[in-house]
Amino acid sequence: MSTPGRGLHGRVLDTLGPAITAGDYPAGSVLRTDELAQRFEVSRSVMREAVRVLESMHLVESRRRVGVTVLPECEWNVYDPQVIRWRLAGSERPRQLRSLTVLRSAVEPVAAGLAARHATSEQCAELTECALGMVANSRGHRLEEYLFHDVAFHRVILTASGNEMFARLGGVVAEVLAGRTHHDVMFEDPDPAAVTLHVQVAEAVRARDAERAERLTREITVGALQELDILAP
Template sequence: MPFPVLGIVRWHDSTVSGATEGTGLHADVLDRLGTAIAAGTIGPGEVLRAEELVDRYGVSRTVVREAVRVLESMGLVRSRRRVGTTVSPRGQWNVHDPRVIRWRLDGPGRDEQLRSLSELRCGVEPLAAELAADRATPEQCGVLVGAVMDMTAHGRAGDLFAYLEADQLFHRTLLAASGNEMVAALGDVVAEVLAGRTRHHLMPSRPEPEAIRLHRDVADAVRAGDAPAAGAAMREILREADAAMRASVTRAPDQRL
């Protein structure tokens, strides 16, 4: 007897049946399904059958339905009556969702995803730096300077994850300081790119002093109101990051750690 397919999911009750059921299990199923779809293991047009997923992941239908509801909100799946829940073509995905970015970076299409994200950053972040030089508040300038100081300390200590947090704060703040809400909304996208580079060992084991110096140059130019210098320094940051990633990819995996 064939398994029933998932019908259209419409949730109006945000309550969950227990912390484990609603948090840990839901997040785990969501990540596993999202990763499989992003990698093409579950391809476009394939039907997600509720009972099969319940058996595969050992969870309740409630957990499966909630995970599918989130995937549907991202455009990865579509639910229709009498058809069920099917995987959507990539062109319908919300490619700016940080979770979609993470899943794609975790899959076989990592190089393509990194190229797309690098091109996006090259188009947006130098402009953000130039706008920030005109619009950043004193508080935002202080955050940029503090983030660079933290990057310097953590880089010297070789603490990559603490360095990552400071780096993410720097770029989020810079995008917000642009004063453009569309640019600022890309903060999560850039933060996920930075996290992905660290997670997949696509950066040096110790941050390059030159990269930190360039971040300081951006912060100084923004504080000084020098838009051309801020934009130029940000372009150099992106060029340096791209070169570091390319060098890491050419090294053997054990040399990246």
């Protein structure tokens, strides 16, 4: 996953980033560059670079004569893949997973509808291939193989939508699906109904039936919401 050691400042971020997003330093906490540099045993220049990165993520704000202030959660760039990863690694993981799943439920159906209009024939082929891979691994506790094809399927949908904002959420969806398989629910084989839905979505996209692709994908995401007990009463 990404590059875990791109220089000294990266190492600092690997511990400071998760610490901040985990809430170890409540909003308003003030850190001092020199003190941090000592604590991490790096030079001030390296520490300053790390602070700049945190600042660009709106996790902290650096002001003269004051120090490096931790910003409230509502200011954070929660779409930054790095921030998402840090939060998924911390104690806020369940909450993060929920909010991302809700985002999925909004985006993916629309993306599927667009994919039905814009997908190339190669993408249609990839899609059916992924769906078949899911079917093939849906029994016998082959969770890893199933996950692989599931992630690929949703990535293709998002990419084929032709919208860059959607396409960029591929990584997010991958994290959510992986999280579901590895930590939370899904102790046994995946729901056969969900597998069937994926196959049908692939068919709908191939048939250029946007309305149907959207509706079927909405059923998939509703299932994902229900797994996390996020549902309308």
